[in-house]
Amino acid sequence: MSPLIYYLLAFGAYTICIIMMTGQSFAWKETRLSFYLGGRKFSAFPTTATFCATWMSPLSLVGYSMWLYSDGYVAFLASVNGWILGLLFFPFIVQRLRMKRVLSLPEWLEKTYGDTRVRKLVAVTMIFLYTLYLVIQFRAFGVIVSYMLDIPSGFASTSLIYLFVLYTTFGGYISVVRSDVINLLLIILGVTVAAAFSLPSGFSFKTAAGVLLMKGQLETVKTLSYAEIFSVFAVMLSWGLGVAGNPQYAVRILACRSEKDAYKTIAVTPFIVGWIYVCVTFFILVCRSHYPIINDLEETLSFARLGQFLPSFASASLLIGVIAAAVSTANSQLLLAACSLCYDLFPIKMEEDKKENLVYYEDRFLVINRIAITLIASAALLLSHAGLPGYLMLGRISWTLVAICFFIPLFIPSWIIKDKLFFVLSTALSVQCFLVFAADISPENAMLAVLILEALLFKIFRYSAAYRGREKPEEKTGERGYV
Amino acid sequence: MFSKYSLETLMKWIFMSLAVSMVALTLGARLHQSYVAKKSSAEEFGMELMAISEQRKYALGKEIVMGQLGPFWRESLPYEEPQIIIKNGDESLAFTLDPKSIVISLVEDERYLILVGLLGMIAAVELAVLISYVLTRPLRRLAWGCRQIAKGSHVTIRHNSLSPYEFHELTDSFNDMARQLERWKEVQRQVSRMDRLAALGEMLSGLSHEIRNPLASIRIQLDLLRMEIESIPDADKSSPENDISEAKEYISILDHEIDRLNGVVSQLLSFVRPKQPIMAKVYLDNVLPWCVSILKPQAEKQGIELVTMKLDSGVAVLADNEMLQHIIMNLSLNAIQAMASQEPGREKRVLIETGYSEAENRGKHMGLIRVSDNGPGIPSEIQHRIFDPFFTTKQDGTGLGLSIVQRTVDGIGGTLSMGTSSEGTTFNIFIPLAENDPFDADLCQKEASPDEHMGS
Numbered sequence: 001m002s003p004l005i006y007y008l009l010a011f012g013a014y015t016i017c018i019i020m021m022t023g024q025s026f027a028w029k030e031t032r033l034s035f036y037l038g039g040r041k042f043s044a045f046p047t048t049a050t051f052c053a054t055w056m057s058p059l060s061l062v063g064y065s066m067w068l069y070s071d072g073y074v075a076f077l078a079s080v081n082g083w084i085l086g087l088l089f090f091p092f093i094v095q096r097l098r099m100k101r102v103l104s105l106p107e108w109l110e111k112t113y114g115d116t117r118v119r120k121l122v123a124v125t126m127i128f129l130y131t132l133y134l135v136i137q138f139r140a141f142g143v144i145v146s147y148m149l150d151i152p153s154g155f156a157s158t159s160l161i162y163l164f165v166l167y168t169t170f171g172g173y174i175s176v177v178r179s180d181v182i183n184l185l186l187i188i189l190g191v192t193v194a195a196a197f198s199l200p201s202g203f204s205f206k207t208a209a210g211v212l213l214m215k216g217q218l219e220t221v222k223t224l225s226y227a228e229i230f231s232v233f234a235v236m237l238s239w240g241l242g243v244a245g246n247p248q249y250a251v252r253i254l255a256c257r258s259e260k261d262a263y264k265t266i267a268v269t270p271f272i273v274g275w276i277y278v279c280v281t282f283f284i285l286v287c288r289s290h291y292p293i294i295n296d297l298e299e300t301l302s303f304a305r306l307g308q309f310l311p312s313f314a315s316a317s318l319l320i321g322v323i324a325a326a327v328s329t330a331n332s333q334l335l336l337a338a339c340s341l342c343y344d345l346f347p348i349k350m351e352e353d354k355k356e357n358l359v360y361y362e363d364r365f366l367v368i369n370r371i372a373i374t375l376i377a378s379a380a381l382l383l384s385h386a387g388l389p390g391y392l393m394l395g396r397i398s399w400t401l402v403a404i405c406f407f408i409p410l411f412i413p414s415w416i417i418k419d420k421l422f423f424v425l426s427t428a429l430s431v432q433c434f435l436v437f438a439a440d441i442s443p444e445n446a447m448l449a450v451l452i453l454e455a456l457l458f459k460i461f462r463y464s465a466a467y468r469g470r471e472k473p474e475e476k477t478g479e480r481g482y483v
Numbered sequence: 484m485f486s487k488y489s490l491e492t493l494m495k496w497i498f499m500s501l502a503v504s505m506v507a508l509t510l511g512a513r514l515h516q517s518y519v520a521k522k523s524s525a526e527e528f529g530m531e532l533m534a535i536s537e538q539r540k541y542a543l544g545k546e547i548v549m550g551q552l553g554p555f556w557r558e559s560l561p562y563e564e565p566q567i568i569i570k571n572g573d574e575s576l577a578f579t580l581d582p583k584s585i586v587i588s589l590v591e592d593e594r595y596l597i598l599v600g601l602l603g604m605i606a607a608v609e610l611a612v613l614i615s616y617v618l619t620r621p622l623r624r625l626a627w628g629c630r631q632i633a634k635g636s637h638v639t640i641r642h643n644s645l646s647p648y649e650f651h652e653l654t655d656s657f658n659d660m661a662r663q664l665e666r667w668k669e670v671q672r673q674v675s676r677m678d679r680l681a682a683l684g685e686m687l688s689g690l691s692h693e694i695r696n697p698l699a700s701i702r703i704q705l706d707l708l709r710m711e712i713e714s715i716p717d718a719d720k721s722s723p724e725n726d727i728s729e730a731k732e733y734i735s736i737l738d739h740e741i742d743r744l745n746g747v748v749s750q751l752l753s754f755v756r757p758k759q760p761i762m763a764k765v766y767l768d769n770v771l772p773w774c775v776s777i778l779k780p781q782a783e784k785q786g787i788e789l790v791t792m793k794l795d796s797g798v799a800v801l802a803d804n805e806m807l808q809h810i811i812m813n814l815s816l817n818a819i820q821a822m823a824s825q826e827p828g829r830e831k832r833v834l835i836e837t838g839y840s841e842a843e844n845r846g847k848h849m850g851l852i853r854v855s856d857n858g859p860g861i862p863s864e865i866q867h868r869i870f871d872p873f874f875t876t877k878q879d880g881t882g883l884g885l886s887i888v889q890r891t892v893d894g895i896g897g898t899l900s901m902g903t904s905s906e907g908t909t910f911n912i913f914i915p916l917a918e919n920d921p922f923d924a925d926l927c928q929k930e931a932s933p934d935e936h937m938g939s
Contacts, residue, residue: 002587002590002591004587004590004591004594005586005587005590008590008594008597011601012597012601015601015604015605016503016604019499019604019605019608020499149594149597149598150591150594151594151595151598159602160598160601160602160605163602163605163606163609164605166609167605167608167609167612170609170612359623359624359627360624360641363620363623363624
């Protein structure tokens with residue numbers, strides 16, 4: 001049967017599945033807490049599902065796959081290693097994050113370091129980087145849908161994800177989690193089926209091992225120069241730190257029912273994410289060794305074309321997996337961007353003079369929040385048709401900004417000097433933007449330099465303060481002082 | 484049946500079913516139409532080719548014949564009855580229509596329509612959710628309002644501009660109901676208070692009578708005793724065994740206590756059987772000097788500044804002069820007593836003002852007596868009880884003062900209002916103006932008289 005029939009069937013089924021099983025309706029007793037964090041009532045299973053589904057974006061699937069396809073194991077070393085490295089940091093912040101009972105990470109920064117300006121600065125950065133991120137998701141979705149339905153890539157194809165994402169995000173975190181459970185299952189199914197049916201001779205462990213160790217695959221790593229090794233290390237580190245400080249994951253830790261559930265989530269996630277990466281890596285290595293002919297195409301289109309070497313149903317599953325990854329990441333990012341805009345940047349205050357009742361206030365707040373969601377999604381939809389750089393570049397810009405904003409405040413609070421945090425962060429972000437956009441330095445290298453600059457600034461401020469004897473030692477810094 | 488589902492969920496399902504049905508219907512009709520058209524076109528072409536092959540005796544390769552027939556035909560299987568047979572040289576080629584190829588071709592041709600159908604479906608469901616959101620939010624507020632009323636609080640639901648007309652009606656009706664309930668509660672409170680007062684009045688009336696009679700007898704006996712003692716000759720008084728100074732002291736104490744008891748009983752009786760007011764034209768200007776003369780010593784004793792002020796001159800009200808004095812005295816003493824326990828450093832002041840009421844009260848201008856202090860105010864939890872008889876926060880108070888004041892004000896046809904905060908308490912007494920009051924005659928020329936301190 002024609003692949004188009006499979007694709008249409010698969011896409012139609014996915015659409016109906018999303019409509020029927022997610023979104024649902026707006027909760028009767030919805031509040032900001034239920035909208036942003038699902039009322040902090042989620043157990044380990046749904047949290048793990050949303051954690052992993054959010055993790056798997058088109059950048060993780062398509063960007064990584066095409067890098068692997070062109071450069072071999074180097075891509076694995078730099079990206080997958082980096083992401084998993086980032087995961088190792090999470091256990092250290094569970095307690096610290098949850099102790100503050102906040103709704104967003106910028107709010108956590110404000111409550112921890114007592115500076116509203118930091119909250120605003122970080123909120124602006126989050127809106128910027130998540131809009132960029134949304135562009136990645138929208139673009140990938142548009143390309144895949146246009147490939148699957150054999151229609152020109154354009155407004156019609158991307159408007160579908162616009163509707164999907166609005167539908168799932170309007171219901172808040174609960175709706176996002178519900179859709180993420182389905183999306184994760186589809187991602188796992190897609191990559192597993194692709195890996196199982198990728199070998200033309202049929203899957204066997206012997207042939208699989210042969211592919212993995214095939215001559216030429218490992219050579220890509222062995223022949224790296226020192227400069228390339230540094231570059232790989234820089235990418236790994238920046239992506240790892242970016243994952244560690246990413247508010248998407250921090251929010252899921254905040255939304256867990258208990259600390260125990262958060263730890264369970266962090267413990268199970270590497271296995272699920274690892275399985276997905278193993279399957280993708282295997283599929284791409286098979287394609288690399290058997291069909292090394294796809295190149296010079298747009299990343300997602302190249303990835304979709306690789307699917308043609310699979311049986312039609314497997315190809316359909318894989319492509320639906322990419323769509324699911326795009327939707328799952330997009331709705332989560334959209335929710336966070338709207339939260340940053342409405343809750344952190346321009347918080348809607350309760351009308352004190354009118355003694356506005358909470359039920360009116362929450363209603364008004366959430367209506368404005370939904371308008372913000374629509375506006376941000378529309379902006380991303382328009383930007384996805386603008387001539388922005390490729391996924392990897394956008395991803396690299398975003399990850400590095402995340403790492404600069406959150407890594408030190410989240411993981412090394414003992415370095416922070418409260419009243420200097422805003423200055424240091426704003427300086428670091430400005431320098432990073434200058435280095436990347438004006439000096440044309442790669443985001444990872446710039447980020448490493450900027451992180452060192454951040455650390456140096458804190459040290460200088462501390463020594464200068466100590467020298468002048470203005471601050472008492474116990475008031476300077478230190479996690480105990482804040483948490 | 485649907486009690487477990489929200490309106491939003493139900494509407495979502497209904498809209499989705501409608502959208503799916505519409506999409507299925509439109510797509511089905513379109514696909515069926517295209518299928519029939521493609522099939523008949525292929526059949527027609529096949530028949531034509533069969534006729535031509537019989538006339539012209541072709542001798543072409545099988546692939547060329549199949550190419551001419553197009554993608555919808557395939558070679559017939561051995562067990563199939565062929566739909567067309569084409570003579571190709573000496574051999575006959577049997578062909579059958581392939582519905583699968585037609586369907587694939589159909590789907591490829593109509594994929595845009597399918598895409599539009601999917602888009603329409605999502606849009607319909609999102610629309611359903613949004614519409615139900617607009618419908619259910621006012622319901623949510625109404626439900627909250629009902630809960631608040633059930634808890635005993637007064638609420639007013641605000642209109643939502645997004646809601647349709649029916650919800651505005653519903654909101655108006657709810658607010659009206661809440662207002663009526665509040666009024667009804669107030670009436671209930673008043674009725675209940677009246678009942679309590681009536682019962683109390685009866686009891687007090689009996690009690691006062693029972694106390695007053697023996698009290699009068701005690702007073703007479705005490706007077707006789709005093710006279711008896713005073714009739715003792717002076718020579719006998721000086722002897723140690725007839726020292727009557729102690730006895731005189733005891734009688735004096737008894738006398739004082741009887742007076743106090745008599746006062747309480749009189750107060751009780753004036754509460755139970757208020758005196759009929761003798762209504763006459765009373766100039767409020769004349770009331771103030773009396774107040775100063777009576778209250779000043781008390782105020783000075785407590786370190787309190789007593790200030791009187793005429794907001795307007797020549798205000799004539801229709802009232803009982805004695806009762807007005809009684810009202811002012813009661814309220815002022817109350818204020819003085821309330822401030823007596825305040826810390827010494829703070830300025831203590833009782834202000835008595837007279838004039839015309841600033842705002843229209845009961846739809847007409849009235850005379851105003853205002854007694855205010857800068858004391859600590861009345862705690863919110865007891866504000867609604869201060870006019871209740873026997874409610875007092877003072878150790879030696881009867882709790883009848885304010886109750887009598889309210890009754891007296893009611894008796895002379897006036898109204899009493901009270902405002903309190905941490906900055907102090909103010910009592911406003913509005914009294915009907917007497918006929919020929921200068922206010923009516925010369926309102927326009929009347930200028931507010933400058934603040935005038937009459938005494939302190």
